[in-house]
């Protein structure tokens with residue numbers, strides 16, 4: 001590894017800037033949106049205007065040109081403040097596919113507009129109802145006809161599609177039966193949602209346990225100009241895999257932020273809530289789960305930092321990115337449980353925000369990749385055990 005791992009509060013200016021913005025978006029703001037399953041437009045605008053969503057876009061295209069670790073800090077701080085970055089986090093990592101594999105013309109056309117906030121690239125359509133985690137078997141077809149592709153099929157759980165201008169879509173350009181390897185024959189397209197709606201693209205909200213603005217997308221012979229293909233036809237799965245390490249590191253950072261919020265909230269409460277004439281935090285049954293969650297969070301933080309340092313040094317980081325996601329998701333879930341239990345009945349009261357954060361952090365066990373699939377990755381790729389699926 002060529003880069004040392006930053007310890008302590010790195011990027012202090014970013015941390016201070018995010019904390020300042022988040023102070024304007026207290027629990028009541030998120031509770032109200034949660035009840036209505038509505039999009040945090042004001043919060044996303046504040047982050048955009050301050051330039052945080054353009055952190056990873058190179059300066060030549062109007063962004064800040066910062067390393068992934070800076071984005072990791074942004075997302076951790078948002079979640080540690082009790083807010084939620086799910087409404088806009090995708091822009092930070094899916095933009096990488098366009099940056100690494102897009103043509104000079106595509107980058108010139110889109111990146112400056114994304115950096116300025118004129119265009120939102122927030123939607124990433126991979127998951128399908130019938131194939132789930134088995135991404136290489138996805139069925140949405142994009143058939144070349146002259147200078148267009150005709151796209152037909154269905155996606156599920158495409159978050160933010162109704163609040164994004166652009167969609168990064170993974171679709172099949174060669175039937176699975178005609179490919180040599182499972183990942184072959186898939187291609188990535190950058191689709192303009194605004195001009196596609198009603199012309200072969202329909203998007204329906206998918207109400208969920210958390211306010212994630214997620215949707216189902218239906219493609220019925222949508223015509224997409226061939227100029228919207230990213231990179232080479234048939235290599236899309238590889239391009240998407242490239243971006244997945246970044247996604248896992250960033251989502252792990254959100255989980256870390258959640259864990260910190262839960263532990264801080266619970267410790268504050270445990271010091272001040274008196275039952276049986278003493279603070280509940282004096283009881284080891286209350287104290288120890290919080291202490292354990294804190295230790296798990298600090299350990300996960302180290303793995304997140306290691307993964308980000310490797311990524312930013314341009315080195316392979318698959319094992320670290322996956323382990324960071326696994327450990328941080330577990331830390332946040334255990335911290336959420338401890339926080340909920342520490343609050344007794346009040347943990348379930350909406351006004352405390354704990355039940356909302358607890359629901360939100362549960363997602364990290366499932367998406368963007370489930371815990372089982374990370375364990376399977378560690379078993380196969382790190383320990384050299386037989387592939388289990």
Ligand SMILES: Cc1cc2nc3c(=O)[nH]c(=O)nc-3n(C[C@H](O)[C@H](O)[C@H](O)COP(=O)(O)OP(=O)(O)OC[C@H]3O[C@@H](n4cnc5c(N)ncnc54)[C@H](O)[C@@H]3O)c2cc1C
Pocket residue numbers: 123124125126127131132133134156157158159160208212214363366367368369370371372373376388389
């Ligand atoms: C709120 C939310 C937002 C999302 N946003 C997006 C998005 O923006 N874009 C997008 O493309 N997708 C999105 N997803 C989809 C998400 O990535 C998938 O839900 C996730 O990858 C799991 O896939 P699945 O739901 O189809 O589960 P399945 O693949 O059906 O798996 C179900 C269960 O079986 C387990 N399992 C499956 N196979 C194995 C195996 N071989 N070994 C052990 N266990 C196994 C899994 O771990 C899981 O627990 C989102 C999902 C949610 C809930």
